[in-house]
Amino acid sequence: MHVLIINGSPRVKQYSNTDKILEKFTEGLCENNTTYEQYEISDKNQWEDIRKAYYSNSNILIALPLYVECIPGLLMEFLETLSPKNDGTKIAYILQSGFAEGIQLRCGEAYLEKLTGFLGCEYAGTLVKGDNFSIRFFEGDMRDRVTGPYTEMGREYAANGGFNTDKCRAFTGYEILPAHMRLALGILQRTLARTMFARIARSWGCTKPLDYRPYQ
Amino acid sequence: MILIVNTTSDTSVTKEIKERAAGLGLEPEVIEAAGMKISHCIGCNYCWLKTPGVCSVKDDYEIILKKVIHADQLWVISDTALGFLDHKGKNIFDRILPIATMYLKFVKDQMRHVPRYEQRTDIGIICRGEPDMDYLQRWSERAALNFESRSLGVFGTERIKEAVSCMC
Numbered sequence: 001m002h003v004l005i006i007n008g009s010p011r012v013k014q015y016s017n018t019d020k021i022l023e024k025f026t027e028g029l030c031e032n033n034t035t036y037e038q039y040e041i042s043d044k045n046q047w048e049d050i051r052k053a054y055y056s057n058s059n060i061l062i063a064l065p066l067y068v069e070c071i072p073g074l075l076m077e078f079l080e081t082l083s084p085k086n087d088g089t090k091i092a093y094i095l096q097s098g099f100a101e102g103i104q105l106r107c108g109e110a111y112l113e114k115l116t117g118f119l120g121c122e123y124a125g126t127l128v129k130g131d132n133f134s135i136r137f138f139e140g141d142m143r144d145r146v147t148g149p150y151t152e153m154g155r156e157y158a159a160n161g162g163f164n165t166d167k168c169r170a171f172t173g174y175e176i177l178p179a180h181m182r183l184a185l186g187i188l189q190r191t192l193a194r195t196m197f198a199r200i201a202r203s204w205g206c207t208k209p210l211d212y213r214p215y216q
Numbered sequence: 217m218i219l220i221v222n223t224t225s226d227t228s229v230t231k232e233i234k235e236r237a238a239g240l241g242l243e244p245e246v247i248e249a250a251g252m253k254i255s256h257c258i259g260c261n262y263c264w265l266k267t268p269g270v271c272s273v274k275d276d277y278e279i280i281l282k283k284v285i286h287a288d289q290l291w292v293i294s295d296t297a298l299g300f301l302d303h304k305g306k307n308i309f310d311r312i313l314p315i316a317t318m319y320l321k322f323v324k325d326q327m328r329h330v331p332r333y334e335q336r337t338d339i340g341i342i343c344r345g346e347p348d349m350d351y352l353q354r355w356s357e358r359a360a361l362n363f364e365s366r367s368l369g370v371f372g373t374e375r376i377k378e379a380v381s382c383m384c
């Protein structure tokens with residue numbers, strides 16, 4: 001099988017969490033002779049090539065970050081230029097997000113199934129997973145801990161041509177975090193996490209408090 | 217204050233809104249955004265971690281952002297694409313990130329960003345074309361949760377009278 005992979009993130013490849021996820025995912029994908037080509041929506045110079053690849057491939061995987069509960073505006077701008085295929089092409093999706101709970105991604109997931117219909121393609125399922133915000137801030141082992149599990153999902157996709165399996169559905173993890181975790185995380189967010197964010201901000205050259213109000 | 221952002225080039229919609237609103241003694245602030253330069257969000261995170269509250273993309277969106285933080289209601293008029301808001305409509309929502317902070321908290325059982333300002337802005341959508349209305353309603357309610365506000369609903373252009381009746 002050959003797969004067209006489209007990274008639907010508006011963030012440049014170097015900093016894109018989706019890209020780091022795809023790095024691990026494709027390791028698993030390629031183990032049994034599956035091949036792929038990958039493009040980035042963030043690079044408008046690639047759009048013409050992506051369009052050509054969309055029309056000539058029958059297995060498409062769109063990997064994207066959740067942007068305000070649905071697909072990013074830039075990805076929408078690209079998709080608006082496509083015509084429906086109506087030739088049995090399958091589209092599967094990796095939908096990843098910042099917030100950790102599965103419930104946060106369901107509205108976006110529901111759209112992806114509808115979108116597939118508008119493109120005249122067959123829906124091959126969505127791999128749904130949150131808690132990816134920090135990938136760009138991590139390196140080495142810390143990053144691998146977040147992205148590593150996607151390798152197994154690459155194998156699953158290669159074996160099934162999509163994500164409609166129990167294993168892929170279970171990959172989402174908690175739909176809603178249990179009360180004790182919410183309590184602990186709530187405390188962490190008011191304390192340690194703020195210190196960590198402030199540290200990142202300083203290293204980015206930030207000179208204002210993070211809750212600064214520039215327009216008042 | 218009621219803020220209306222028209223991302224379509226059809227000004228007959230805003231004309232009708234203004235007329236109907238005037239009949240109710242309301243004077244919404246209307247921004248015709250079709251001719252404005254408004255890019256997509258590039259996901260740089262600067263508005264959270266480098267220049268808190270300020271978007272790094274320097275274009276006309278700043279005009280909207282400065283008004284949103286004083287608005288009780290934000291109405292976005294959008295064209296439809298692939299059953300959803302087209303990219304121009306969606307970009308208005310994606311670019312709103314600076315009104316949230318990097319900080320996180322739980323609201324009921326789900327995680328949210330801590331808002332940057334006191335103002336809460338309810339959101340309403342007026343759509344041209346034929347969107348998947350049920351889906352848009354669902355999306356609009358989710359999107360509003362993120363701004364700690366309410367969805368005022370999604371209306372086709374044939375229901376402008378109803379939309380205006382929700383303005384206050």
Ligand SMILES: Cc1cc2nc3c(=O)[nH]c(=O)nc-3n(C[C@H](O)[C@H](O)[C@H](O)COP(=O)(O)O)c2cc1C
Nearest residue numbers: 009011016017018065066067068069097098099259
């Ligand atoms: C404009 C914008 C909107 C976002 N909206 C959501 C959201 O609604 N829910 C969520 O959990 N994460 C949201 N995120 C977080 C991203 O989905 C997350 O950081 C993702 O890992 C980014 O992937 P990328 O680096 O490939 O773009 C948003 C990020 C941006 C920049």
